[in-house]
Amino acid sequence: MWLEVASTVHYLGAALGAGIAAIGAGVGIGLVAFSAFQGIARQPSAMDDIRANMILTAALIEGVALIAQVVAFLVIFLR
Numbered sequence: 001m002w003l004e005v006a007s008t009v010h011y012l013g014a015a016l017g018a019g020i021a022a023i024g025a026g027v028g029i030g031l032v033a034f035s036a037f038q039g040i041a042r043q044p045s046a047m048d049d050i051r052a053n054m055i056l057t058a059a060l061i062e063g064v065a066l067i068a069q070v071v072a073f074l075v076i077f078l079r
Helices: 002-042 044-077
Strands: none
Touching (some): 002 044
């Protein structure tokens, strides 16, 4: 019985970790886009620089979320 509970806790922890990583990435990219749009609205001449920085930052945020989900899968399969 205790073995089944421990196995379930691993799955639950991995699922919660992957879910929190996905939510955090969504919120982070939303804030980056919001700030970029505000910056472009205030200074349209800097649009190219702001857009390039926004894309780079969004890619870095997605990378962190991907690593978190890989760790969650490793918790499930390499237990």
